[in-house]
Amino acid sequence: MSEEQPKKGWFSRLKDGLKRSTSALSGGISSIFNKKRLDATTLEELEDLLIMSDLGVEVSRRVCDRLSAQKYDKEISAEEVQAALAEEVSGILEAVAKPLEINPGNHPHVILMVGVNGSGKTTTIGKMAKQFQNDGKSVMLAAGDTFRAAAIEQLQVWGERNNVPVISGKVGGDAAGLAFDAVKQAKEQNIDVLLIDTAGRLQNKDYLMEELAKIVRVIKKHDETAPHDTILVLDATTGQNAIMQAEVFQKVANVTGLVMTKLDGTARGGVLVACAEKFALPIHAIGVGESIDDLQPFNADEFSRMLVGLES
Numbered sequence: 001m002s003e004e005q006p007k008k009g010w011f012s013r014l015k016d017g018l019k020r021s022t023s024a025l026s027g028g029i030s031s032i033f034n035k036k037r038l039d040a041t042t043l044e045e046l047e048d049l050l051i052m053s054d055l056g057v058e059v060s061r062r063v064c065d066r067l068s069a070q071k072y073d074k075e076i077s078a079e080e081v082q083a084a085l086a087e088e089v090s091g092i093l094e095a096v097a098k099p100l101e102i103n104p105g106n107h108p109h110v111i112l113m114v115g116v117n118g119s120g121k122t123t124t125i126g127k128m129a130k131q132f133q134n135d136g137k138s139v140m141l142a143a144g145d146t147f148r149a150a151a152i153e154q155l156q157v158w159g160e161r162n163n164v165p166v167i168s169g170k171v172g173g174d175a176a177g178l179a180f181d182a183v184k185q186a187k188e189q190n191i192d193v194l195l196i197d198t199a200g201r202l203q204n205k206d207y208l209m210e211e212l213a214k215i216v217r218v219i220k221k222h223d224e225t226a227p228h229d230t231i232l233v234l235d236a237t238t239g240q241n242a243i244m245q246a247e248v249f250q251k252v253a254n255v256t257g258l259v260m261t262k263l264d265g266t267a268r269g270g271v272l273v274a275c276a277e278k279f280a281l282p283i284h285a286i287g288v289g290e291s292i293d294d295l296q297p298f299n300a301d302e303f304s305r306m307l308v309g310l311e312s
């Protein structure tokens, strides 16, 4: 007789997902500072380890400078290094951990979702729709990724799951026209939140920029202040590639916030810190699984302690 395993809590899924990053970091720190002093050699080893862990050059350097100022030529324990790292990381993340706020004055509050294909955009839209509904808001989805039939169908599935309307058109149709219709219908139906999916093909940046600009232009015909949020979805498992994607999308769209997905997978959690440091964009939420409840608010302190291995 097979016993059904209870679904793990999101906290432990996140911890499991971050395990690889965590053990590389804490294991590396332990082996460098095993009864050793903080000197030029150990500092260099630490800096290399932090950079290898996707934390970014700036953050890695700052942690080392900070430790050096406090403890140079003195003995230091691995725990002290971990605590200093957690504090530095937490300081960076605190500044960007901001839940998404829906302005009830917007009818609808329009959210444009951008990011490369496969980053988890559609799944995140589905999860967000559920959360908005739980908050008593009416939601509509728009299948603005008109390039692929599968993307449209997937959004329809999330619409059915949440029992919310999905505005969609033909494959290959005009995404801006669809966005225009969606805002119009959302207005007519007095919808609180409209989430618009978009195509995320990075191959041709000029085209991507043109398409996103056109979508924004037509949305503004209904409401000059819309879109009220443009959220970039990044896949944590892609490591440094996520940084490159954020750079591109900042250029082609006026990104106002981030959601980082797949932190439950073979996550390279350090990249979230590098992103926070480099772009200073609000991190609204993190994805820790494929199901509807797996989108969590981002807690800077908890994440930092977990990443460096201080959270048991």
Ligand SMILES: Nc1nc2c(ncn2[C@@H]2O[C@H](COP(=O)(O)OP(=O)(O)OP(=O)(O)O)[C@@H](O)[C@H]2O)c(=O)[nH]1
Residues within 6 Å of the ligand: 115, 116, 117, 118, 119, 120, 121, 122, 123, 124, 145, 150, 151, 154, 261, 262, 263, 264, 265, 286, 287, 288, 289, 290, 294
């Ligand atoms: N483990 C895990 N998987 C996720 C998460 N978010 C999304 N996924 C999975 O990642 C895959 C891609 O997600 P999609 O939502 O289809 O990504 P997309 O950006 O919309 O990509 P296209 O549909 O190709 O445009 C799917 O198999 C999702 O189930 C997450 O937080 N954790």
